[in-house]
Amino acid sequence: MAGLTITGLTVEYSSGGYTARPLDGFDAHIAPGALALLLGPSGCGKTTLLSCVAGILSPTSGSIRTGDIEVTTLSGAALTEYRRRHVGVVFQAFNLIPSLDATENVMVPLRAAGISRKAARARAVDLLGQVDLAHRIDHRPGALSGGQQQRVAIARALALDPPLVLADEPTAHLDYIQVEGVLRILRRLADGGRTIAISTHDERLLPLADQVVELAPRGRPPARPPELLDVAAGETVFRQGSRAELIFVIEDGEIEIVRELDHGGEEPIVRLVAGQHFGEIGPLFGLARSATARARTDARLLAYTAAAFGDAVGPQRLAEVIRGAGVPVSGGAPRIDAPSTGGAGSP
Ligand SMILES: Nc1ncnc2c1ncn2[C@@H]1O[C@H](COP(=O)(O)OP(=O)(O)OP(=O)(O)O)[C@@H](O)[C@H]1O
Numbered sequence: 001m002a003g004l005t006i007t008g009l010t011v012e013y014s015s016g017g018y019t020a021r022p023l024d025g026f027d028a029h030i031a032p033g034a035l036a037l038l039l040g041p042s043g044c045g046k047t048t049l050l051s052c053v054a055g056i057l058s059p060t061s062g063s064i065r066t067g068d069i070e071v072t073t074l075s076g077a078a079l080t081e082y083r084r085r086h087v088g089v090v091f092q093a094f095n096l097i098p099s100l101d102a103t104e105n106v107m108v109p110l111r112a113a114g115i116s117r118k119a120a121r122a123r124a125v126d127l128l129g130q131v132d133l134a135h136r137i138d139h140r141p142g143a144l145s146g147g148q149q150q151r152v153a154i155a156r157a158l159a160l161d162p163p164l165v166l167a168d169e170p171t172a173h174l175d176y177i178q179v180e181g182v183l184r185i186l187r188r189l190a191d192g193g194r195t196i197a198i199s200t201h202d203e204r205l206l207p208l209a210d211q212v213v214e215l216a217p218r219g220r221p222p223a224r225p226p227e228l229l230d231v232a233a234g235e236t237v238f239r240q241g242s243r244a245e246l247i248f249v250i251e252d253g254e255i256e257i258v259r260e261l262d263h264g265g266e267e268p269i270v271r272l273v274a275g276q277h278f279g280e281i282g283p284l285f286g287l288a289r290s291a292t293a294r295a296r297t298d299a300r301l302l303a304y305t306a307a308a309f310g311d312a313v314g315p316q317r318l319a320e321v322i323r324g325a326g327v328p329v330s331g332g333a334p335r336i337d338a339p340s341t342g343g344a345g346s347p
């Protein structure tokens, strides 16, 4: 049985001229034979992660190991073989071929692997039986419900009996009756000794899992007292696209906020000095950092959790910070004693 070990996985996209980094040093281990839920809200990188594991997307850096295969180094015939034999993928949109009936859809990967038409058909019919579709084998996708189409997609992913199955939001577009059928089938798959990774934002699926991997922290971290942080000139405080945890108030020194561009360059947004704060919006709203913060000089910062920052500045000031956030402040905001200070361009 093959497990799945992901280490330091980073994916960068360029979108609208800026760099997005939905996965930034992501680590996870899924035990062999486990059914793992990859849980996280829309946009947190679930499809990106599964695409990397499926060998469809090359990450910017990091490692993905399953059994004795290092997925990120595969290419050519070895990559084709991996995609075909080792990993079965059920996509968010089922990607069934509309002109083929259920059996023919499941036969596609079998035929591509060189299996005879007769053997492929027998295997497809057997698989459709396993996903409770024996009575629908000759229906085209258009004549099947969402749950039934999802089950055809699952049967197709299992065609070559891969040890690793990935399902991207398998219950996203289904009503609760259909969800129940799909859940049972996914659970049965794992009980057959395969390793299964299912991405979802739906916490109702939690009881299904042997293991839960959270892609984004849930809820707000509790208020804790602010901590002093010393950074050296040139050091990065946080990086654009990374997960946002803390809000910073400058005690001493200078911080620059820059936006990273696609092709390696960057665009200055604002320079901040003692008494000003930065990085409010990400932690307050659970968003990724929209810019990079770096020390221009040696600097001393006070780092607040979102809750502690809210307590420190009070609701009215917090509302002002949010209204003003994201707007570059030319020449910096007014200096007042921390933390009830002027805000700044606020990633
Ligand atoms: N090809 C791309 N180019 C640029 N940005 C992308 C690309 N694909 C995804 N992204 C961005 O990367 C982030 C993660 O996207 P991803 O599709 O992996 O999220 P997700 O967790 O699957 O979301 P959902 O639950 O909505 O399916 C998003 O902010 C998305 O806008």
Ligand SMILES: [Mg+2]
Residues within 6 Å of the ligand: 046, 047, 048, 092, 168, 169
């Ligand atoms: Mg997705």
